[in-house]
Structures are given as structure tokens and as C-alpha cells.
Amino acid sequence: PVNLYEEVVATPMLWSWPGRVPPLAVRPELVSAYDLVPTVCDITPAELPDRNLCGRSYLAIVTGKPLPRKQPWRTMLFAQYRDTGMARSDRYKVIVRNEGKGPGELYDDKVDARERVNQYDNPQFLTVKAFHSAELDKWKRIYSA
Secondary structure (H helix, E strand, C coil), X not given: CCCCCHHHHCCCCXXXXXXXXXXXXXXXXXXXXXXXXXXXXXXXXXXXXXXXXXXXXXXXXXCCCCCCXXXXXXXXXXXXXXXXXXXXXXXXXXXXXHHHCCCCEEEECCCCCCCCCCCCCCHHHHHHHHHHHXXXXXXXXXXXX
């Protein structure tokens, strides 16, 4: 099946922009490749495309500026490749294949950073699985059209 392990999806982002980006700064926010277009449009005079984009400019994050209180940064990321979807929060990752017909995966990345123990069928993680799966479904409904 399609692989969405952290080694594949957690690509470090490095910025160098003297005078704009604080040197050696590290930020905890979850950003995604789908945030790149809004960020580039924010930096340049380019207009944001008139499309249903799920991304958001992370210019404030990389320049060390505070985010607006009424617009906090997201706490979950999503990915889709063919029939495989992923919802990732700061602690958990759920991977759903073939509309939930399996095989599914759920990892607690705080306890199992190497993603060796699949908790998808563990009843102790039922709430986590249901929440992340519902958020993934909502994201797909809004942005896959």
C-alpha cells in the first residue's frame, strides 16, 4: 500500500531571508506543501488563484510575527494520494485506505515516533481514530471538488 510514514511526509522546511527570517529559529506549527502557493502570493505581487485552495500563507510564521488571535494556525494536516488519505495532528496520524475498507493505520507519534505499532484496531484509540477520520472526510469534501 501507499506509504505515508513520517520519513516521507515530514519534510523539513528551511528558509534563508536575511533581515526577514530570524536566523536559527525553529517553529512548531504544522505546515504543508499546499501552503506554498498562498505564501508565494503573499511575498510577491502575484494574485492568489481563484480556486478552492486549502492552503494558507505561512509568511507570518517564518518571519516570526504573531498570528492574528482570531485566525490561529491549524492543528491538523491532510494528504491524499490515490485512494489513501492521511490526517495528522501534533501527536496522532491516521491513514485511511479505500474509503475505510483498509488496511488502516493509526500511530501515536509521541510514544511511537518510528511508527512501528499500528493502533488502528486498538479500542483505546477509537476516539482518536474517529475524530481524525471525520476531519479527513471533511477536508476531502471541501477541497477535492
